[in-house]
Amino acid sequence: MDHQHTLQLNGSELPSFMCSGCKEQGAGTSYICEYSNCNYILHKECAESVKHAVHPFFKNCNFELYEKAEEGGFCDACGKDLLGFYYASSITGCALHPCCLNLKENILNDDGNVIMTLSHEVPSDCVHCKQKHVVRNQFEGWSYVFNSDGKSCVHVSCFKDMIPENLKKRPRRRRMRSFMKFTGKLVVNIAIDLITGDITNSISTIVEALARSNG
Structure with a gap:
């Protein structure tokens, strides 16, 4: 990710915040910047994202992490716009927010x-x-x-x-x-x-x- 400061797990869960990574609303566990005057904050799923991922709905398919979405793209799970971090598959053409890819079964x-x-x-x-x-x-x-x-x-x-x-x-x-x-x-x-x-x-x-x- 392009943020250069160290991120740390927030000691308290927040009722609401805007993730600096995927640009989606979040609640609960988050990672924040080590500098108190920096407002950079990430979902747990965005902060702990991996370069490649899989999902049980898509057999034999790898998703790759991208940090900036192209205009007009949307998530195939929730239908909301892709504005920041997202995963996409070159095989299926599907794209998912990090939080949607990690939804509990x-x-x-x-x-x-x-x-x-x-x-x-x-x-x-x-x-x-x-x-x-x-x-x-x-x-x-x-x-x-x-x-x-x-x-x-x-x-x-x-x-x-x-x-x-x-x-x-x-x-x-x-x-x-x-x-x-x-x-x-x-x-x-x-x-x-x-x-x-x-x-x-x-x-x-x-x-x-x-x-x-x-x-």
């Missing part, structure tokens, strides 16, 4: 049970945006499918947006009594997860709430 609840599984298809309208297509006309992208029925799903793009968009709206002093609102319904309080920095548990809480509201 399964989302687990607190009991360790799989409640959502990553899919390269969108089997139904997204339970969050109520549409099958995202961003671009006739583009569906990837989704997380609820294991409860194997059909209900949430777009990867919606899933990525929900956490930083909702966390950044609440002042820190009010998080203990704040509720998250998705699909027009009040769901569950995830303040404890936010204060302790356990964003993973927050994600599980979010998707479980979506599943309940969808039912």
